[in-house]
Amino acid sequence: MIASAPDRGTGAGTDTALAADAARPSRREQILRAAAQLFAERGSRSVGVDDVGAAVGVTGPAIYRHFASKDAMLAEMLLRISERLLAGASDQVAAAGPDPAAQLRALVAFQVDFALDNPALITVQDRDLGSLPPADAATVRRLQRRYVEVWVDVLTRLRPEEGTDASRARAHAVFGLVNSTPHSAGRLPRPAMAALLATMAEAAATA
Amino acid sequence: MIASAPDRGTGAGTDTALAADAARPSRREQILRAAAQLFAERGSRSVGVDDVGAAVGVTGPAIYRHFASKDAMLAEMLLRISERLLAGASDQVAAAGPDPAAQLRALVAFQVDFALDNPALITVQDRDLGSLPPADAATVRRLQRRYVEVWVDVLTRLRPEEGTDASRARAHAVFGLVNSTPHSAGRLPRPAMAALLATMAEAAATA
DNA sequence: ACGCCAGGTTAACGACGGTTCACATCGGGG
DNA sequence: CCCCGATGTGAACCGTCGTTAACCTGGCGT
Numbered sequence: 001m002i003a004s005a006p007d008r009g010t011g012a013g014t015d016t017a018l019a020a021d022a023a024r025p026s027r028r029e030q031i032l033r034a035a036a037q038l039f040a041e042r043g044s045r046s047v048g049v050d051d052v053g054a055a056v057g058v059t060g061p062a063i064y065r066h067f068a069s070k071d072a073m074l075a076e077m078l079l080r081i082s083e084r085l086l087a088g089a090s091d092q093v094a095a096a097g098p099d100p101a102a103q104l105r106a107l108v109a110f111q112v113d114f115a116l117d118n119p120a121l122i123t124v125q126d127r128d129l130g131s132l133p134p135a136d137a138a139t140v141r142r143l144q145r146r147y148v149e150v151w152v153d154v155l156t157r158l159r160p161e162e163g164t165d166a167s168r169a170r171a172h173a174v175f176g177l178v179n180s181t182p183h184s185a186g187r188l189p190r191p192a193m194a195a196l197l198a199t200m201a202e203a204a205a206t207a
Numbered sequence: 208m209i210a211s212a213p214d215r216g217t218g219a220g221t222d223t224a225l226a227a228d229a230a231r232p233s234r235r236e237q238i239l240r241a242a243a244q245l246f247a248e249r250g251s252r253s254v255g256v257d258d259v260g261a262a263v264g265v266t267g268p269a270i271y272r273h274f275a276s277k278d279a280m281l282a283e284m285l286l287r288i289s290e291r292l293l294a295g296a297s298d299q300v301a302a303a304g305p306d307p308a309a310q311l312r313a314l315v316a317f318q319v320d321f322a323l324d325n326p327a328l329i330t331v332q333d334r335d336l337g338s339l340p341p342a343d344a345a346t347v348r349r350l351q352r353r354y355v356e357v358w359v360d361v362l363t364r365l366r367p368e369e370g371t372d373a374s375r376a377r378a379h380a381v382f383g384l385v386n387s388t389p390h391s392a393g394r395l396p397r398p399a400m401a402a403l404l405a406t407m408a409e410a411a412a413t414a
Numbered sequence: 415a416c417g418c419c420a421g422g423t424t425a426a427c428g429a430c431g432g433t434t435c436a437c438a439t440c441g442g443g444g
Numbered sequence: 445c446c447c448c449g450a451t452g453t454g455a456a457c458c459g460t461c462g463t464t465a466a467c468c469t470g471g472c473g474t
Binding site for chain 3: 234265268272273
């Protein structure tokens, strides 16, 4: 496997999902970002390796200097998102104190920000999971499940009279709500969009 | 050997929107339903014509006795959904009287029922639109836009202080919420699921 | 009884796309 | 200065898949 790009020391910069180094992203990161964009627009199976190459100014086969296969690209993409989401959600809950309502607000804000920052990844994640090699798909699904469980825990603590099945359905519904941003992109300024989604999500979660 | 397949054979949730003749679906309808199911599970590009054929007990090329091409299958599928949704929404609004709140409740109930009845079609519609020949894609998008506008009108009348952009974002968010049902399938009994989704959707729409 | 057509079948074709290969290039360390 | 590893290129390989072709068959109208 190709050696990973040199890490920026202690890397103080917060990276948005795929942007490991915003200033001068390695070719590898360029490819991942371009691929995410293309996959989101047309679906991973409709995007050729040549398309991805062209998007970063390189021919198709050059991709194989950085990734073992097209599937490996998709796998890394989805694994990163899942891990980021899970870690982020856990952090938010931990940082929000013991109040479930506060935890929910933190989770919603986190998910809204993530969705607005990474619409392409959001789209790819739930569209192309099935195009992953089974082993990777299983890993991603495990991570996703744990992410959902973070929400389910909070929601169940918030409304103990509902069962966990209802909480799970609620969680999925809230994801669907927030993740609708790729469909209504750009019509509203981002802060207004963030506020609107957060309001709607919290209302739905607690209705 | 199989002149006409046994009647209600396919156990899993059959999508009512594709069931033109529920009692004895024509081979053509069988194919559309099986294809919708497969497309929803694996994405249209990952499903071969042989797979669709096998799902209805024939070989791949037999499909071409009923459809001009694989694309034509997908096109008919998506055109039907879009038309059904638009017609249904228009009817609901017309039948709900002049009160925007009542109209919204009717729209929500309609969308929830449709999503619960046709999870496969819901999934295919927003995943495989891009795999459609451009002409068909344009038509579907036109129908979808008019469907959204039905919602936007109601939402804007309900909260005139918000602009239509916010209403549009709200509409998309509500669609995302309700259409999350394929992701949390079967955990709750259907009436409970319908009630939960309706409650959440109305709360989100009016928050 | 007969022929035709709707609907199937298998085999083959052709295009597309992922992947590999053999070869260029270039920049940096011994 | 030269070798080497990293990176990229164009050509070729090959499997998959949509589609077509040629042939079969069983039921139905006349």
